[in-house]
Amino acid sequence: MSEEEGRTYKALLCERLGDPQEQLGRPHSALRVARLPAPPLTHPNSVRIRVAAAALNFADALQLQGQYQEKPKLPFVPGSECSGTVVEVGRDVRTLKVGDKVCAVTQGGAFGEEAVARENLVVKLPPNCDVEAAAGLPVAYGTAYLALRDRADLRPGQTILVLGAAGGVGLAAVQLAKCMGARVIAVARGFNKMQALREAGVDEVIDMQHHKPEQLKGLLRHSAPQGVDVVFDPVGGALLSESLKCVRWGARILIIGFASGSIPKLPANILLVKNLAVHGIYWGSYQQHNPRVFRKSLEEVARLFGSGEVAVSVSHRFSLEQAPEAFSIMLNRQVIGKILLLPQPRSML
Ligand SMILES: NC(=O)c1ccc[n+]([C@@H]2O[C@H](COP(=O)([O-])OP(=O)(O)OC[C@H]3O[C@@H](n4cnc5c(N)ncnc54)[C@H](OP(=O)(O)O)[C@@H]3O)[C@@H](O)[C@H]2O)c1
Incomplete structure (x- = not known):
């Protein structure tokens, strides 16, 4: 042997x-x-x-x-x-x-x-x-980078709504969206998460601890009166359905995951009337279907990490x-x- x-x-x-x-x-x-x-x-x-x-x-x-x-x-x-x-x-x-x-x-x-x-x-x-x-x-930042850069084409000055924003992939999206010059509205639950999100530099925090998903639109009335340009959603369930009421014409919806355990059905009439683009994102599948884009997402997040622009x-x-x-x-x-x-x-x- x-x-x-x-x-x-x-x-x-x-x-x-x-x-x-x-x-x-x-x-x-x-x-x-x-x-x-x-x-x-x-x-x-x-x-x-x-x-x-x-x-x-x-x-x-x-x-x-x-x-x-x-x-x-x-x-x-x-x-x-x-x-x-x-x-x-x-x-x-x-x-x-x-x-x-x-x-x-x-x-x-x-x-x-x-x-x-x-x-x-x-x-x-x-x-x-x-x-x-x-x-x-790799997983959280690679996924968020690919979703924001390659699928949503997030631009400086645009507003993004990040759900589950204090979780692994949510916080990665928050940091990367700030690097890309976007205005970030973060949704999460509880005092500690609000504090961490403020420290991460988000522009607005929304604490859903004491609110129902149906109240999301009202909570965004002042921070995004015209609606947001991009929704980043690792949570699913009622929060995603409600966020469709908070987007502007031509917004991009990034479906990342279903941490809530509930997979919502999206109303096609709202997608049509608001000209929305819904992107399903399965980062791991890019290894097989588009290895160049997958590799770029890994290299870019390592570079941003090395330069201190993002921190895990x-x-x-x-x-x-x-x-x-x-x-x-x-x-x-x-x-x-x-x-x-x-x-x-x-x-x-
Ligand atoms: N598509 C892809 O390629 C890809 C890549 C990475 C992750 N994902 C998916 O994204 C989702 C989140 O992953 P993650 O690693 O960021 O997880 P995580 O760190 O646990 O964060 C999930 C967040 O979802 C919220 N949440 C709402 N309902 C929940 C529930 N019933 N149980 C647990 N969390 C709940 C929590 O925020 P509040 O408590 O603040 O509401 C939590 O911070 C998962 O479904 C994962 O599979 C997908």
């Missing part, structure tokens, strides 16, 4: 679908911490990363419960993004070398001490940036063993920005 074949690493393992908030190893738990054989390089174009941090996504929680569009074969190590140091490169890798600090999209497997990713899904981080926080960059707001940090707590915070709407899982002591990095 070679040294590589005998080596093991620690990771979160999903052997059966279940509740990711349930304590590890309990009957209804989806997860346990396991020692597994080190993941092989899957392709001559792949690299092995020693993981500094992996970031949680809402999609991970859905996937562990069998409710996500991508359903990996059991057992699997979940996790779709991480940051860390390249420790091995495949023979055809040209742009990365051992020792590079990177963040990456992993197509599963990020919640462990090591992860393997294809070269085209890995970006080198600029020097002196926060490698740990960069774990939360880290809501909480947990060990792999604390994953149920991490998922509970996310599913109970307590996240501001991104939650990180740190698979190994910092002294090892």
Whole structure:
């Protein structure tokens, strides 16, 4: 047996679908911490990363419960993004070398001490940036960048309404929209989120804690009397339906996700009368259908991160063993920005 074949690493393992908030190893738990054989390089174009941090996504929680569009074969190590140091490169890798600090999209497997990713899904981080926080960059910022730049064509001076604005992808959209010169109206719930959004530089905050979705139009009466140019929606449900009453002629609606658990039906008459463009955005699918645009979104967000124009707001940090707590915070709407899982002591990095 070679040294590589005998080596093991620690990771979160999903052997059966279940509740990711349930304590590890309990009957209804989806997860346990396991020692597994080190993941092989899957392709001559792949690299092995020693993981500094992996970031949680809402999609991970859905996937562990069998409710996500991508359903990996059991057992699997979940996790779709991480940051860390390249420790091995495949023979055809040209742009990365051992020792590079990177963040990456992993197509599963990020919640462990090591992860393997294809070269085209890995970006080198600029020097002196926060490698740990960069774990939360690819999915949220890549999605928001592609949606705002390539689909909505957001312009300086235009007004954007961001729903679920303090969540991972929402806060990314807020920061990127400000970078693009837009006026940002942020919708979220609760005092702490309002404060974080003001600190992120939004122009108006709307706290829905004590309001019904039907009140959204009234709440926007003064801040956007003519209606908004773009709606960015990771929430779905009644809030999206109500936001259609708050847009101006020719607005763009960006459908990002359904964190509320409810998929609304959009009234075609309003789309027609207001000449609205509705964009469904599935960032991950660009890997296959438009890899150039996908790659550009990754490189651009890494550049903006390196120059300090965007900063990943880290809501909480947990060990792999604390994953149920991490998922509970996310599913109970307590996240501001991104939650990180740190698979190994910092002294090892
Ligand atoms: N299309 C894509 O390519 C893509 C990429 C990334 C994410 N997404 C999707 O976008 C959505 C948000 O992802 P995320 O990572 O930003 O999640 P997140 O950090 O948990 O944020 C979700 C936000 O939605 C709001 N929300 C409303 N109802 C909720 C409920 N019942 N449960 C939980 N949150 C609720 C919460 O804000 P308030 O409490 O302030 O209302 C929360 O801040 C998910 O559906 C995800 O799958 C899609």
